[in-house]
Amino acid sequence: MWAIPSYTEIERLVSLAQKYWEKFTYERKTQRFNKAHESFKNPFLSRFLSWKYSHHNVLNVSGTIYPVVVFPTPKYQERDLESILSKALHRSVHDPEKFVVVDPHFRALAGELGLPLVNRITYIMARLNYGEGLQLLCELGYYYYTLDTCFSLYWEILSNLDSLVESGQDNFRRFDEELKLRQVLHEVVGDPVTDGSRRSVAIGISTLIAYNDGKGIKLWVKRRSMQGVAVYPGLVNVLPSGMFQPLVCSFDEEFSLRHNLYREYLEEIFDRPEVYGEEAYDYFYEDTRLERLFKLVGRGQAELFLTGVAVDLLSLRPEICTLLLIGTPEWFGYHSKAAQEQERFKLSLEFMKGSADRGPLEGQVTPIPFSRDDRDLLQYKFLSPFDITPSGAGAFWLGVNKLREIL
Numbered sequence: 001m002w003a004i005p006s007y008t009e010i011e012r013l014v015s016l017a018q019k020y021w022e023k024f025t026y027e028r029k030t031q032r033f034n035k036a037h038e039s040f041k042n043p044f045l046s047r048f049l050s051w052k053y054s055h056h057n058v059l060n061v062s063g064t065i066y067p068v069v070v071f072p073t074p075k076y077q078e079r080d081l082e083s084i085l086s087k088a089l090h091r092s093v094h095d096p097e098k099f100v101v102v103d104p105h106f107r108a109l110a111g112e113l114g115l116p117l118v119n120r121i122t123y124i125m126a127r128l129n130y131g132e133g134l135q136l137l138c139e140l141g142y143y144y145y146t147l148d149t150c151f152s153l154y155w156e157i158l159s160n161l162d163s164l165v166e167s168g169q170d171n172f173r174r175f176d177e178e179l180k181l182r183q184v185l186h187e188v189v190g191d192p193v194t195d196g197s198r199r200s201v202a203i204g205i206s207t208l209i210a211y212n213d214g215k216g217i218k219l220w221v222k223r224r225s226m227q228g229v230a231v232y233p234g235l236v237n238v239l240p241s242g243m244f245q246p247l248v249c250s251f252d253e254e255f256s257l258r259h260n261l262y263r264e265y266l267e268e269i270f271d272r273p274e275v276y277g278e279e280a281y282d283y284f285y286e287d288t289r290l291e292r293l294f295k296l297v298g299r300g301q302a303e304l305f306l307t308g309v310a311v312d313l314l315s316l317r318p319e320i321c322t323l324l325l326i327g328t329p330e331w332f333g334y335h336s337k338a339a340q341e342q343e344r345f346k347l348s349l350e351f352m353k354g355s356a357d358r359g360p361l362e363g364q365v366t367p368i369p370f371s372r373d374d375r376d377l378l379q380y381k382f383l384s385p386f387d388i389t390p391s392g393a394g395a396f397w398l399g400v401n402k403l404r405e406i407l
Contacts, residue, residue: 029112037233039161041386044171048164049313051172056193058313061397062374068390069193070398071130072308078402081257081306083133084320089255090126090139099149100188100198101181106155107147110230117230119144120276122245123203123255125196125318134309136203136318140251143243145200146317151231154315156181185316192316204319205260206241206310206391208399210370214329217407218367221382221396222347224389231315236382237392238399239347239365240264244320247274250281258304261322262290271346289343292334301328307402310394319391323399325406372404 039045046065050058059066077083096102111117124141128134156179164175177183189197209220226234242264246254254260263284266272270289284290296302305323312319326332338344347365371377377400381387388396 026113029109033109033113036155036158036161039158040232040235042161042164043386044164044167045157045161046385047167048172048175051169052176053193053313056311059310059394059397062378064378064385066385066388066390066393066397067313068394069311069313070308070394071128071134071311072398072401073306074133075405077133078305078307079303081261081304081322084136084306084309085255085257086135086137087255088137089123089251090137091251093121093140093142094124094145094200096145098198099145099200101152101185102148103152103156103181104148106151106230107144110147115230116228117143117147120243120245120247121249122146122200122243125201125203127196128194128309128311128318130194130309134306136309136320138203138255139196141200141202143202146202149199150201150315150317153179153182153185154231154312157314193311193313199316201317203244204241204317204391205244205257205264205322206238206319206395207261207264207322207324208238208307208395209240209324209326210399210403211326211332212329213332213367217370217403219370219396219400220365220367221388221392222365223382232389235392236366236388238395240268241319241392241395242268246281247276248279248281248283253281257306257320257322261304261324262293265293265324266290268348269345270342271348289335293331296326296328296331302326302331305399305402305406307395307398310391310398312390312394314390317391319394321391321395321398323402325403370400370403370407 046067049067050065053069056069057071059068059070107117120143122141122143123138126137126139128136160178163178164171185192189195210217220239221236222239223236224232224234244260248254263274266284266287266289267274272284272287275283293302303325305325307321307323310319310321311317335343335345366382368377368380368382377383383396385393
């Protein structure tokens with residue numbers, strides 16, 4: 001006869017069953033997350049988005065289409081980085097009751113998988129004006145709002161891509177009808193590529209670094225972590241790149257493209273931690289690694305260019321794109337082999353988590369030789385539209401085109 005289990009044994013069995021269930025559901029959610037992101041390699045994705053947004057300049061490099069719209073900077077504006085920002089910053093944060101598309105499922109899934117999500121204040125796009133020049137009208141928003149109103153569109157399209165198996169207008173129309181959030185947005189907002197109304201459209205900044213290694217000009221790209229990021233895990237990006245945001249809530253002082261670019265430069269290339277809260281907005285300006293860059297700029301051996309704006313067509317979010325051109329081999333030579341470890345290149349964990357040990361720099365970043373011929377660059381797998389983030393592709397090719405003008 002079977003003995004009746006004791007209360008302790010029942011409690012242990014229930015606890016064990018709960019752990020197995022939690023592991024099972026976690027694995028199911030991980031599979032769902034990974035499967036959706038794998039669908040980014042769908043060969044019809046870029047063609048569909050190029051069809052959907054054909055009224056804009058979808059990035060096409062010698063027949064290779066990327067899911068991003070680009071707005072190149074006119075020549076008169078390229079050295080005036082701050083000219084892209086309308087200084088009439090509106091500080092009112094959007095009322096979420098007025099958002100036209102809100103879906104928290106992607107944010108909830110990323111949170112359940114333990115991915116880092118921090119609800120900080122960001123600068124957001126109210127409108128992108130383009131034509132004779134580029135200018136962003138900006139407001140304040142929260143990152144969670146962006147996840148729910150922009151990355152919800154990204155998640156919707158990735159989650160449904162399995163059904164897009166053929167090209168052609170009829171197939172594109174059918175697939176378009178499956179994207180209910182996007183449909184609603186387009187019904188209410190005429191052109192969400194340039195109009196941030198009824199969403200919280202956080203702005204990013206991406207910089208292509210072109211440097212002289214003593215043998216020629218090289219371009220830096222780096223694969224993102226597979227485990228440490230919620231958006232485009234494992235894809236390639238330029239660096240530095242990050243959100244345009246007031247980290248210490250000095251809204252006017254931090255409302256600067258150069259300021260945010262310099263902060264990301266230190267964070268992503270030298271792994272300097274960001275500071276939040278009570279610090280002065282310019283807390284990192286006396287960092288010796290940044291001062292070294294300032295000296296190169298002052299001597300005319302390094303220069304920053306505004307290259308344009310790239311709008312990711314999955315999330316319908318803009319990225320301000322810049323180019324940092326370093327003409328002297330001194331920069332790369334010094335930071336590769338500096339006597340003090342702190343002065344050497346050291347990438348942030350956004351790029352390294354889930355990867356092998358950091359090791360030497362050549363194992364961390366891929367240097368691509370600059371070329372005036374698209375075919376030379378397109379031979380690199382890293383630059384495939386299935387392998388690079390849309391904003392990264394925009395920043396890379398806008399930067400390359402600018403280099404071809406100035407070199």
